[in-house]
C-alpha cells in the first residue's frame with residue numbers, strides 16, 4: 001500500500017478565514033487524538049481490505065498531486081491551525097470501485113473510489129471532494145464516532161464544506177467548482193449505486209450554503225495561490 005507523505009508546515013500565518021469555533025472544544029465524548037488515530041487506522045484497513053488498490057501511476061500521481069496541493073494549503077486556508085488536528089502524514093489511496101465515493105478517517109487516511117472520477121471530472125472538483133474529506137479529519141469529526149463511513153450531522157457537513165472550500169481556494173483551485181460537484185452528485189444520484197451521496201446528503205440548501213462561503217471567502221485565503229498543474233489521467237472510467 002502506497003504511503004503518501006506530505007509534511008505539514010505549521011506557519012503562524014493568520015488568514016481571516018473564520019469557521020472553526022464550534023468544534024475547537026473537545027467534548028468528553030471525543031477520543032484523544034492518539035486513540036482516534038489508532039481507531040482510524042484499524043477502520044481504514046478494515047474498510048479497504050477487500051478493495052482493489054489502483055496501481056496505475058497516472059491515476060495515483062493525479063490523486064497525490066491534488067491531495068498534496070491541499071495539504072500544503074492548510075496554513076493559508078485557516079486563520080489559525082493550532083486548534084486543528086494535523087496528521088503527521090496523510091495517506092491517500094485510490095480503489096477500483098464503481099461507486100462515486102470517497103472517505104477519510106482520523107489519522108489522515110483517505111480513500112478515493114474510481115467512480116468519483118465520473119462526477120469529479122476536473123482537478124478542481126476532485127479537490128472539492130478531497131478537501132471536504134480532509135476537513136472532517138482536520139476538525140476531528142470522526143473522533144466522535146467509531147467505524148468506517150458514518151453519516152455526519154448537518155453541522156459537521158457544513159463545517160467540512162467550509163474547510164474544503166477554503167482548502168481548495170488556498171491551493172489555487174476554483175471554489176465554484178465545489179458547487180458544480182455537488183450539483184453533479186444530485187443529478188447522478190441513484191444512477192451509480194451507493195455513493196458519497198449516501199453519507200453526505202446534498203440538497204439545494206447545501207449548495208446555497210457553499211455559495212455563501214465562497215462569496216465571503218477572505219481574499220487572503222487565495223491571494224497568491226497558483227493553480228497546481230495536476231495532470232488528469234487519460235484513463236476513462
Ligand SMILES: [Zn+2]
Pocket residue numbers: 132133136152156157160199200
Ligand atoms: Zn462530509
